Amino acid sequence: YAHPPQDITITFNAKTKILSAVIMHNVSNPTKHFINKVDIGLNGQEIIEHKISRQDNNASQTVSYLIPDAKKSDTLSVEAYCSISGKLKKEIKVGR
Numbered sequence: 618y619a620h621p622p623q624d625i626t627i628t629f630n631a632k633t634k635i636l637s638a639v640i641m642h643n644v645s646n647p648t649k650h651f652i653n654k655v656d657i658g659l660n661g662q663e664i665i666e667h668k669i670s671r672q673d674n675n676a677s678q679t680v681s682y683l684i685p686d687a688k689k690s691d692t693l694s695v696e697a698y699c700s701i702s703g704k705l706k707k708e709i710k711v712g713r
Contacts, residue, residue, distance in 0.1 A: 619650065619699060619701030619702035619703065620642075620699065620702070620703055621699050621702070621703025621704055621705050622640050622641060622642040622652060622697045622699060622703070622704070622705040623641040623642060623643065623705075624640075624641040624705070624707075625638055625639070625640050625641070625695050625697060625705060625706075625707040626638065626639045626641075627693065627695050627707055627708075627709045628709075629684070629687065629693055629709060629711055629712075631687075631689070631711065631712060634683055634684050634685050634687060635681055635682070635683060635684075636657065636681065636682050636683075636684050636687070636693055636695075637679070637680070637681045638655070638679070638680050638681075638695045638697075638707075639677050639678075639679050640652050640655070640677055640678045640679070640680070640695075640697040640705075641676065641677050642672065642676075642677060642678060642697070642699065643675065643676055644672060644675055645675065646675075647671055647672035647673070647674060647675055648671045648672075649700075650699070650700060650701055651669070651671050651672035651678070651699075651700050652669055652672050652678040652697050652698065652699065652700070653668065653669055653670075653698055653699070653700035654666065654667065654668050654669065654697070654698040655667045655669065655678075655680050655695060655696070655697050655698070656694075656695075656696040656698075657682055657684070657693070657694070657695060658692075658693065658694035658695075658696070658708075659684065659686060659687060659691060659692070659693060659694075660691055660692050661692070661694075664684070664686075665682055667680065667682075678697070680695075687711050688711060689711055689712065690710060690711060691710070691711045692708050692709070692710055692711075693708065693709055693710075693711060694706055694707065694708040695707055695708075
């Protein structure tokens, strides 16, 4: 049955400007029920829309993006969409 992602763990490396996210989404078949889209936001504005054709594995989807404009105290968000139903959004503040 369909369900939204269970959790998103976000990290941002201020030196490399790389945002990484691990999206937890347990499924039995990652080619039929999967994370099909990830939106990245910077201070409330969508800056990346990433469409995905299948999930990495039965438990999670991992994504990484270069965010050159992110600076200290900015807010980065990751919103993940299930191919069948539901979504989950998490945010972090940029440090240093």
